[in-house]
Amino acid sequence: MRLDPGRLPGLLTRGALPIAVAVAVQSAGNLVFHAAVGRRLDADAYGALGTVLAAMLMLGVPLGAVQTAASALVAEHGLSRASARRTLRLVACWSVGPALAVLACAPLLRDYFHLAGLAEAVQLAPYLIIAAVVAAARGLLLGARRIGTVAVTYFVATAVRLVLGLALTVPFGVAGALAATVAAELAALLVAARPLRHPDGTGTPGALRLGAVAHAGIAVTGLFLFSTVDLLMARHHLRDGSSGAYIAAATVAKTVLAIPAGIMAAVFPRLLAGWRRPGRARVLAAGGLAVAGPALLGAAVIVALPALVLRVLYGDGYADAGALVRTLVSVAALTSLVTVLTYAALARRARTLLVPWLGAGLEVALIETWHASALQIALCSAAALVPTLLLMLLLEGRVWARTSTQLGADSVEESPSAATAA
Known part of the structure; x- marks a missing residue:
């Protein structure tokens, strides 16, 4: 597909606007989440929470590359049920090894970041696997131009995180707030996976290249x-x-x-x-x-x-x-x-x-x-x-x-x- 450099405003309006709005809502929700949780935790506990959340983001950042590659795969070969299943399964398998490494390093993470217990560090492992599959699913949908569905995944994740975060922080502290973050990613995966089970179009088989x-x-x-x-x-x-x-x-x-x-x-x-x-x-x-x-x-x-x-x-x-x-x-x-x-x-x-x-x-x-x-x-x-x-x-x-x-x-x-x- 050839893109005319002079049509950037139109491309942003049609392609980036839904995602920009969704990310704006997610960012506002993130601020509300931090503000609400920060008021319920003392300063030191909130510092621990913010650090682990940053570590979650750091573990998930390379997954932006997965999203880009999955989107390119669909743009080149089209989206089919077989290629979607193969991609999601492959990404899940790729993420198991790093997740196990994070799990093994949980005691070191607890000591380095001065966390209260292992439960706060252990949650990085399931987050990594879920976030990896979510990134691949969003990439597949972006390649198929399902921009609206991708935007919905951000809306749902934001809502789940806010509701569960407020509910779990009081009884479970930092561990509860982190559990809400993991659950939010899982909710986004459920939203993204549904249209991938029965894609609108057909495509030729393709493999995600490492x-x-x-x-x-x-x-x-x-x-x-x-x-x-x-x-x-x-x-x-x-x-x-x-x-x-x-x-x-x-x-x-x-x-x-x-x-x-x-x-x-x-x-x-x-x-x-x-x-x-x-x-x-x-x-x-x-x-x-x-x-x-x-x-x-x-x-x-x-x-x-x-x-x-x-x-x-x-x-x-x-x-x-x-x-x-x-x-x-x-x-x-x-x-x-x-x-x-x-x-x-x-x-x-x-x-x-x-x-x-x-x-x-x-x-x-x-x-x-x-x-x-x-x-x-x-x-x-x-x-x-x-x-x-x-x-x-x-x-x-x-x-x-x-x-x-x-x-x-x-x-x-x-x-x-x-x-x-x-």
């Missing part, structure tokens, strides 16, 4: 590590209420990235199609505006009223974390530009997609050196962002700004099938 998943996983995982490793390290280095304040501020900041991440799913095919064609610089610029624009706008609002946002969400418990919120929200907004540039590197299968990994390494080194306070850790995160973003702008911006005649043999044009596999 190589295609791995290539996309490098980019996705590097981005998530770059944007989240500070949260995990803050829990390790900070004590008592400080870790809770960091989790609260980081939760507000990470929400800024949620909707742009959904829009990125619609922009990435444009980058694939626009690379090696005239006007690719405009494609990258339009993609950057579509993805980073909402992030920068949301960040501007929060930076202007951090105390009000914290008070509305968490009450007066974290009223003094205004400077922390401003720093982390600003970092999150600018990180959306790193996201666009990383996907631009993925579109042309370039080594530049490794830059976020280097940025995450720099962030770890800085935080290991300076971690006396929550604000100091946030400033380390900002210090790692600056060279990472500048390097991405230099490497990717320079290449995408070239004319077609300036591209050398090191930038061989990909075939449509290769672009689909990416």
Whole structure:
């Protein structure tokens, strides 16, 4: 399928809008969940909960590559009941090994993150399996253009998480809140699996390739590590209420990235199609505006009223974390530009997609050196962002700004099938 780079607004309206709305609802639900649970737990317990939830997201991030590869599979071969069953079964089998490894490491996770018991760490294992299959199911539906159904999976998961989270946190504390998160993913799977049992169309048999998943996983995982490793390290280095304040501020900041991440799913095919064609610089610029624009706008609002946002969400418990919120929200907004540039590197299968990994390494080194306070850790995160973003702008911006005649043999044009596999 050939995409005209000049039709980006129409593509966003038809393709990204339902997902963007669903992700916006999910993000709002996530804030409500954190606010409600944060009011029921003391600061240290809430810090533990936020850290494990971040670990859940980190385990699930490579699954974004599974979703991308499953979507590409359907786009190339069509959707059939046999290919859907084969894909879901294969992904479930792939996830069993990592889940068992997480289960074996549960005691280490409990001690490193200062958790109250094994029940809080053990739940990472079933979450990983369920989230993997959910990602594959959503990818199959996206490839078949069942955008509405995918959006419904987000709505249902958000509702289940809120209801069960409020019901289970009081009697079971952190473990109850985590159980609600696992149950939400299971509910999303049930919604996604139903239309896959009897697909509308027919397709030729196709197999999900581990190589295609791995290539996309490098980019996705590097981005998530770059944007989240500070949260995990803050829990390790900070004590008592400080870790809770960091989790609260980081939760507000990470929400800024949620909707742009959904829009990125619609922009990435444009980058694939626009690379090696005239006007690719405009494609990258339009993609950057579509993805980073909402992030920068949301960040501007929060930076202007951090105390009000914290008070509305968490009450007066974290009223003094205004400077922390401003720093982390600003970092999150600018990180959306790193996201666009990383996907631009993925579109042309370039080594530049490794830059976020280097940025995450720099962030770890800085935080290991300076971690006396929550604000100091946030400033380390900002210090790692600056060279990472500048390097991405230099490497990717320079290449995408070239004319077609300036591209050398090191930038061989990909075939449509290769672009689909990416």
